[in-house]
Amino acid sequence: MVDVTTDKHTAEQRTLLALWAVPGLGPRTLGNLRAFAGGSLARLAACPVKDWLVEAPLPMPVRRRLAEVPELGFLADRVLERCAAVAMGVAFQGEPAYPARLAETEDAPPLLFYRGQVGPPRRRVAMVGSRHPDQGFLPFARSFARQVAEGGVGVVSGAAAGVDRACHWGALDAGGETWAFLGSALDALDPAQAKLLPHFLARGGVFFSELPPGVRASTTTFPRRNRLIAGASDAVLILRAGAASGSLYTAEAGRAQGRPVLALPGDVMNEGAAGCNALIRDGHARACLSVHEVWRAVGFHPERSVPPGEGSSWDELSVEARGAYQVLDRVPRSFDEVLAGSQLSPAALSSALVELELSGLVIQHPGRLFEKV
Template sequence: MVDFTTNSSTAEQRALLALWAVPGLGPRALSALRAFTRGELTRLLACPVREWLGEAPVPMPVRRRLAEVPDLGLLAERVLERCAAVGMGVTFAGEMTYPARLAEVDDAPPLLFYRGEVGPPRRRVAMVGSRHPDQGFLPFARGFARQVAEGGVGVVSGAAAGVDRACHWGALDAGGETWAFLGSALDELDPAQAKLLPHFLARGGVFFSELPPGVRASTTTFPRRNRLISGASDAVLVLRAGADSGSLYTAEAGRLQGRPVLALPGDVLNEGAAGCNALIRDGHARACLSVQEVWRAVGIHPDKAVPPGEGSSWTELSVEARGAYQVLDRVPRSFDEVLAGSRLSPAVLSSALVELELSGLVIQHPGRLYEKV
């Protein structure tokens, strides 16, 4: 093992960012490098790449690309400069701007690039479907998504033409939150996505991508992006899908991630609905017949739903309330369990939980059981 010197946690993020920008260096190679550095990637910043590359446990294609990088610190700076040029942020797993549900997924990326303002925690549903649904379906999809968002539920999709984009517009119509996970870097948008982005930025939406600047969409990036759409959500709804629709990959990713999967049934003679009908027939999805079923699937009770824009924003919460929220989960926890996981006194914790309830971020069940929304 080469003798490296360690650095700060900020340096750890710079090292991670630089490595993630190397083509072909994915989660497996990153895990191997973590073991190589005894869990401290900052060790790789302390000296030129050529001094440790020979011992690094990475595949040969990655080794060749790393050989072209003189210094990880300089590479990280170049990536950050490209991000700044287009107003792109970088968020790391565990940070408030990184989708909390996605961080729970085994193959979640260690960081994401984003554009927009990431809002406070809430329940979210992935709403996906065909790029070319049957005639007249897109207005329905947009209206359905608007009703979902009116219940305070965030709408997550892929910004693709057709159903995905209609669902984004429906959420924006309601003044609700919507997230788009793209199959390209955020500085390589297609013309339609570039036109959509200003509307997102002006109305509270967010574009996300796991791909570093300069990476264009390809046949391999879209399937991997689908796991992010489902992973960042509490449930997956397929509104319209033919037998070969790409949205079925999102449904399968959601099923493997343990997310509830719903599908809108269609006419058995409608080939455009064959994928949805097959999901229901094979037991891979529940039939969705109303907006209320979507709300229930993500754990929202219609009579308790918080409309978008109401309640306190995340940044307005006290430090104690935000700390208590991090201890909570999507399963009810007793007051004593929350107390044991926090550093707050019983009195301060009680106040923090009341603040979270009033903000619509926490539900209290009978018996002083608290559940994160």
């Protein structure tokens, strides 16, 4: 169940929540405000807004909106009340419900609103595509996503009509995890999303949004939410996209965030696949020809991976490899960081990390960064 109590948040979090609810106030302006307040946003909530508004470093539209707010505590209470009305949780960066991979990105929101139960860390892939693909493609997309999820990989998409929704259903068919990042607030769903939500909640899925209560979808909110889909994932797969498909924004975001980008190639005569084919042709995506390529892209090897402490693969690891594994985390760590946390020599650690990679328990990212699978 989502915890919607209002007394569990710190003063800093409540102030952040209030400011995030002001239209036009983004991460950069928040950073300027935090510096203005001496490093603590909570100081702004300790006095009426009018006492600091004139000197605060704010764009004029935001200044005008804040001028209508008597105090930030009042605004935070109002947002939390609206969240409680629809069982909507608030996840701040660093909390378990906030996707760790997303928090690593440059433009990550300071908080997310969510509905559902956020599960434990796992490998996840963004699977997106056209709202109106060619006839007969949606059953294929659903089946492909089901196979991805059967390997234990989470499916992330945008709950839009067409390919996105088919991928969510495929993950649900497999009893797997699926996340949806929306271009509207979670209390402003369109009818189709509202029908999908109960299935998510009943079967372990999660709806996310960076938008505060009451914000409806628009032509500007959809492109921005695509960076969240890519950022929360370990890789991005474009299944079907025309030359002007909105899913290409997700591919672009994935490239900017350093995520592996894959695309399903299509018939050169099929205009609905022109976007995917162009991504491959221009070297912006790798061609994806099987589910196994998706698993490899996210560093997951279901045929080899064994939960630590179970099965022969773990039992056969050397003492050095087991020790190195305990130092690693789901956040990529440099060789020097792992070395500092272990009791191994550089040579012994190098050997242990190679052993873990070959066992499918660790993935190495560019720059000699290591991460648990």
